[in-house]
Amino acid sequence: xxxQPKRKLSAAEVEQLVSRLRGAPDNAPGLEExxxxxxxxxxxxxxxxxxSDDAHKRDGHGVEDQTRHCGRxxxxxxxxxxxxxxxxxxxxSKADVVxxxxxNMIDALERGATENGFPVDGVVCVADDRLYRGAxxxxxxxxxxxxxxxxxxxxxxxxxxxxxxxxEYRGASRRRGIPLGDEKEEAPGTPQPPRxxxxx
Numbered sequence: 001x002x003x004q005p006k007r008k009l010s011a012a013e014v015e016q017l018v019s020r021l022r023g024a025p026d027n028a029p030g031l032e033e034x035x036x037x038x039x040x041x042x043x044x045x046x047x048x049x050x051x052s053d054d055a056h057k058r059d060g061h062g063v064e065d066q067t068r069h070c071g072r073x074x075x076x077x078x079x080x081x082x083x084x085x086x087x088x089x090x091x092x093s094k095a096d097v098v099x100x101x102x103x104n105m106i107d108a109l110e111r112g113a114t115e116n117g118f119p120v121d122g123v124v125c126v127a128d129d130r131l132y133r134g135a136x137x138x139x140x141x142x143x144x145x146x147x148x149x150x151x152x153x154x155x156x157x158x159x160x161x162x163x164x165x166x167x168e169y170r171g172a173s174r175r176r177g178i179p180l181g182d183e184k185e186e187a188p189g190t191p192q193p194p195r196x197x198x199x200x
Contacts, residue, residue, distance in 0.1 A: 018088045021049075021067055022101065024116065028082050031117055043079040043121040043152060046114065047071070048105055050087045050130045063088050066126050069156070073124045077154050082118040083108070102137070109144035122152035 029037060034044055047070035051062035063086050074081045085101040085108075108114050109123070123145065125131055132138040145151060145162050153162050 014088070018063060018086055021064060021084055022086050024083055024118075025067065025071065025081055029080065034080065034082055034118055037080060038119065038121070041078065043077070044082045044119050045074050045079045045122040045124050045152070046083045046085060046105060046108060046120055047074070047081045048085045048102065048123060048125045048131055050099070050102070051089065052091045066130070069126050070124045073126070073154055073156065077124075077152060077159055079122065079124070079152070079154075081124065083114045083116070102131070106140055106144045109141075110147050112148050120148075120151075122154070124154050126156050128155060 028034070038044055047067060049063045049066035049070065051066070067084050067086070070084075071081050085105040087099040087101045104115070105123070108120055111120075113119055123131075131141055142162055145153065149163075151162075153160050
């Protein structure tokens with residue numbers, strides 16, 4: 001049977017969907033379980049998801065798909081996504097656009113913990129251009145990311161070092177519009193984290 005097209009949602013329904021996706025994922029461990037996983041060698045990461053223009057589809061599924069993809073990226077680097085930061089229908093290249101959840105993620109990186117107290121060991125996203133498209137946003141991200149040591153950053157191409165020369169290269173490459181990926185760090189295998197109690 002052919003897959004049915006996704007129904008176009010109302011603006012209120014899209015906002016409800018995005019609100020549900022924000023914060024802790026449905027299958028995320030609780031704080032104490034997350035800390036136990038961390039003590040066992042797993043990293044606790046946040047995921048940033050963004051789509052520039054949801055108006056033509058108006059279904060919110062662009063960011064929903066990104067949250068699932070980020071979960072797979074996290075699993076591949078022995079990490080667990082404990083919080084989703086989501087900006088739907090928001091441009092990263094326009095200076096006058098406020099990305100509220102990007103700002104919330106920056107605050108969490110500087111604090112070292114999410115709003116709910118989960119330690120932040122790193123960030124995952126599907127691609128660099130979800131996070132930033134200009135030098136100012138890139139510098140804000142890297143400065144807050146490196147405010148604490150030994151964090152990891154990964155996207156669909158693998159893990160990347162934001163503490164050394166790799167960060168300078170990525171920033172310069174993004175400003176010049178050069179595709180990134182040459183400095184890719186090979187990620188380890190793809191272990192799956194223990195399923196949290198009650199997860200389906």
